[in-house]
Amino acid sequence: MFQYHYQSLRPLTTAHLAQTMTLLSQTVDELRQQIESELSANPALELIEERYCPHCHRLLPGKGTCPVCSRPQNASVDEPVVFISPSDDFYVHSGETTEDMPEDMYSSSAEDLPAYVLRQIGMELEKQDRIMAAYLLTHLDEDGLLTIPLIEIAQYYHVPVSRIENIRHIIQHADPVGVASSSTKEALLVQLEVLAETRPIPNLARTIVEHGMDMLCRHQYAELAHSLKVSLRQIKSVSQFISDNLNPYPARSHYGDARQPAKDDVQVYHRPDIIISFLNDDPQNSLVIEIILPINGTLRVNPLFRQAIQQADQEKKDAWKSDLDRASLFVKCLQQRNNTMQRLLFRVAVEQKGYIVFGEEYLKPMTRAQFAKELEVHESTISRAVASKTVQLPNKRIIPLSSFFDRSLNVRTVLRDMISKEARPLSDTELATQLAKRGYLVARRTVAKYRSMEGILPAHLRQAHTHPT
DNA sequence: CTATGGCACGGATT
């Protein structure tokens, strides 16, 4: 009977439905944990290795050629390729999640951050120092920042502050680079320092982090440009660099953090759940969408287990049967999840191609409800699938998946654009009428709101920034 | 008097 259930393709039980829901809403990191625990708890589950592409080491989606290195035969350019990708090709685009320890990255979120850091720096320290390091590491907040002043630790152990400083210095340069800093600014500076060893960094970056972070956070580019006496263009590019490469909250590169970053901070996401890129990085080609799966291979019910159950004693049989049921349910739910994600992202990619390729202005406003109807699933399914997931676009920016559904984003970008091109500071009322002419009907009050969302100063405090040349 | 920001309400979305 349960064999029939396993074969069946449609969700039948409420348990199934519930589990699919939870799986859907999970990010890669959460999903990995879930799978791991399920795998170790349930003997009926097994993980089978899959074929990898010899060139790029990606998991091959079933039969056929690798969709990444060699173009699939009959894919049209407009049709994005969607496939499930294993975790080991996580695209690490920032210097601080370093390249030297990919496996450790995964095990690390199982153990807690202090232990993880301590393990790295263990041999560098004397026994005494190690204790202090451990103490220091227990006083981190959830973002990986230090909650108590160094002096306090020094007093606690009756040692000079400089000694604590040395220890902290070592900790800061360990894997979540910048961890145990006293402020986000300090964390960023350390990250910059480390980054500078491997690649050139814009010389402005340091200055901005040091002196202009508050302005940068509020996106007050014009202000910042003025106070540092450099062009707006430079500020923009450096700000891009910062948000691409640095992370004000070191711990968040470790735990896939579902919480929204504080609203007035540079948004940095690590480890996207989905990666969208061009085939072979060539904009001519079709889009490739990878849905990251946190395991290398395919999960399935162990067929041997299925056999064994036939010959087992009656009592064992019952216990095993429940394991088997659980296992097959889990596998099915996982498939369901992947299937839904795949279909959803395919549709999203088709609809929002302009946004993906050309940028924010081309975002088509659309609601989750529309997709739900198209894909014939419940609205809440889409909501769960979209919530707390991140996407990496071809331009290497990482954005929340929900921004594909943001109704106001395009208006905001147009507004931003208008203000940056304005000859003289326009008042909110004027901006509202201008926007109306372009087909965006928004109230004056709303313009004000968007303005502050974008961190743009009110008209009378703005200056006509069109002639700094 | 004009331009903005705060608070709060209602309708849409999730």
Place this chain on the structure above:
DNA sequence: AATCCGTGCCATAG
């Protein structure tokens, strides 16, 4: 049912 978002009204600053 809970939440988010646009908007209107009003107080305040310039």
